[in-house]
Amino acid sequence: MPNGQGNQPVIVIPEDTERRKGKDAQESNIRAAKVIGDAVRSTLGPRGMDKMLVGSIGDVVITNDGVTILKEMDIEHPGAEMVIEVAETQEDEVGDGTTTAVVFAADLLDEASDLLDRGIHPTIITSGYSMAAEKAQEFLEDMAEDIDIDDEEKLEQIAKTSITGKKAESNIGILSDLAVKAVRQVAEETPGGYRARIGNIDVETKEGGSVDDSSMVDGxxxxxxxxxxxxxxxxxxxxxxxxxxxxxxxxxEADSEISxxxxxxxxxxxxxxxxxxxxxxxxxxxxxxxxxxxxxxxxxxxxxxxxxxxxxxxxxxxxxxxxxxxxxxxxxxxxxxxxxxxxxxxxxxxxxxxxxxxxxxxxxxxxxxPKAISILARGGTEHIVDEAERSLEDAINVVGEAIQSGKIVPGGGASELELAMKISEYADSVGGKEALAVRSFANAVESLTRALAENAGMDPIDTIVNLRSKHEENGKSFGLDVYDSEVKDMMSEGVIEPLTIKTQAVSSGTEAATMIIRVDDVIAAEQEEMPAGGAGAPGGAPPGGPGGMPGGMPGGM
Incomplete structure (x- = not known):
């Protein structure tokens, strides 16, 4: 870098630092996000597949829970880690819908990649995405229906929707019943509605017996x-x-001696x-x-x-x-x-x-x-007990969210398709190039329903066309019955989810995607790896990744 006095170079960044600029940096982050999205996409929905994760010490986890998969994966790419944060935020805020949030963020970035290739500036894309996300929150609120804490039947349907597709599904009756009873027991009435203090519900696990032996303790x-x-x-x-x-x-307090x-x-x-x-x-x-x-x-x-x-x-x-x-x-x-x-x-x-x-x-x-209770989860093996615990915690979270927000939306891809159609209509009223980004946002939302159909073995194109025709006939709650491979009314089928799962997935997915799109320069410092024998140990490996790659930016991701 010339300094104006003799054009002597000024070394600002160490030679070992890897730097990616402009399109190269954006493509690297988008590819990493797509890898993460693809890793969990096949787990979406009741017919989703499981992942087997084997740890460095040989411990095995088998699950289709999005946040569990991503936490167990050994991820190094900074762009990929930002997408994983979406799952963690979703888990912390609403306790379920982690796969939906991650796949949505990855699809937004995939759509953004096409727009970047067409010469659309990143700030225009992020502006369009933000406008669409704001409208999406309004549309979701409009399509939501009310639910009451005394409506045990609907609350149980919400719990069952959450558990469906997990390995504990064969015991769905007992687990959903326990979740609803537990949340209703600890919920407290406030001037603004009910507050579900799910932190006062503990799930204790013990191997032995079967999942049906699980029970709630009034204490x-x-x-x-x-x-x-x-x-x-x-x-x-x-x-x-x-x-x-x-x-x-x-x-x-002081040292003393007794003789x-x-x-x-x-x-x-x-x-x-x-x-x-x-x-x-x-x-x-x-x-x-x-x-x-x-x-x-x-x-x-x-x-x-x-x-x-x-x-x-x-x-x-x-x-x-x-x-x-x-x-x-x-x-x-x-x-x-x-x-x-x-x-x-x-x-x-x-x-x-x-x-x-x-x-x-x-x-x-x-x-x-009692305003604090325990649930004792049982199961024949460690894996079954762990999956029963995860299923219970997800069900408890979604029932708690439904009680607190008092709002529900149809599941089975119904609310996603309705939202995609409304965002597409909204795009027609948006002027300038932002309209392209808004339409891309609608495509990313629709891709969630498409993934649901693909995972169920249904033809995605025929299914989406059939669903669209139903929604155009004012059937906004029509979604996919993945077991019968048919389009049905999700509300009457009892496939229901809390509104907050959708609103949180949209907001956190959009925020992560826009943050990644705006990055046009990645400067990765060399990461020093500690040799097996500690710093400076004889025979220790040199710092950095394999093949001379700086540890900060693995080439494969």
Whole structure:
């Protein structure tokens, strides 16, 4: 780079840095995004295929859950990682629809590639996409229908739509029922509607039995056992003390030394410690508690005294368990034993230690209107249990979203096709080159329905033409019944999804695509790889990727 004084070059970027500019940079990012979209496209819909992901240590995951696939994949390309963030955002915000969001973002970029080849400037494309995305939100709101928290039938249909196509589909009845019951139990009414506090639903997993053995507990399941074998295993009409302080003799803050001149003094010292612990247990008994959950440790002597008094105790419970136990039982977490009173105690109809698949677990059941609950998911193998857990969590999320937003749209590709048709009509009213980008946006939305048809083995062209004719006849809820390979009314078939899954997929997919399109220069610094023996280890591999490629930009992606 000349500096105007003797034209001496100025080194701004290290020689090992890889740089891609203009069309080359855009094509690299778009290709990477298409690779990610193609990786999950075949998993879309109930007839989608599964992926087997084998980790570096040989661990195997088999799933068709978009975000799980993308998290398990070893991705290095920065453009691809930006598309994966779309799935993570979708998962965090609404808990389902991750494959839809990623495929949509990849198709937007594929459409943008054609526009770039035609000489359309990136800013015009991003402007058109943003206009279309804004209109898409309005159109989706218009086509949505209302749903109420008491409409259990529709809520169950939403849960079933989410689970359909996953490996746990054969147990769809029990899983959807558990999801709806759990969300309705923890939902709280607010001035603006219902708030589904799904963070208060825990899904505990244990191998053994079948998925149909899964159950909801009106309270909590704590993966702990009693601290002392002499304690009762079962307590009815439990009064539960939640203690966030150690039931042990406190150590002195400064190092201290006690000198004893005869055995009697030592015995007195030990007796004094024992008396302190006896008083602690006495306070618990005096308050009326017969079950104790302690977040810290419990001294052996205190355990013995509690066993004598018939108190069931658990130590070192997680802070999250303590908080949810408080919400489930109505108890208060106490940080000072002197403050414990009967008013602080939680209540449960039954507290029992049970052996599940060889492990002891504490069940806190029959709580009165608990606002935190547990679901125990079962299954014959580790893979089945994991997939049941993922299916349950997706179902819980979508039911929660439906209750919070109070809006639903038809599934089966119906809302996507209706949206694509409306965006195409809107493109006619947009002037200038932005109209081309708006029409490309509509094509990307329609490609989701096309992918659904392809994955079901249906002819995509005939299917889209048939669907369009139905929608033009005011059949906006007509979509694909992938099992019968027919076009049907999705609302009457019970294929329903929350509105927020669609609106979030559109917004996050569009934002990621526009961000990638605007990049015209990729500057990748050399990434130093640590040799197996650590930095500077003899025989360590030189930094950078294989074949001399800088580690930042793998050539294959």
């Amino acid at each position: 909590r399941v704590v993966d702990k056992d009693r601290v002392h074998p002499g304690m009762p295993k079962r307590i009815e009409e439990a009064k539960i003390a939640l203690i966030n302080t150690a039931m042990e003799i406190k150590e002195t 004893v001149s005869d055995p009697e003094q030592l015995q007195q010292f030990l007796d004094h410690e024992e008396e302190e612990l006896r008083e602690m247990v006495g306070k618990i008994k005096e308050a009326g508690a017969n079950v104790v959950f302690c977040q810290k440790g419990i001294d052996d002597v205190a355990q013995h005294f509690m066993a004598q008094k018939g108190i069931l105790a658990v130590r070192r419970a997680k802070s999250s368990d303590m908080e949810k136990l408080a919400r489930a039982t109505g108890g208060t977490i106490v940080t000072n034993m002197d403050d414990l009173s009967s008013n602080d105690l939680g209540k449960a109809g039954l507290v029992e230690e049970r052996k599940i698949s060889g492990d002891e677990m504490i069940f806190v059941e029959d709580c009165e209107n």
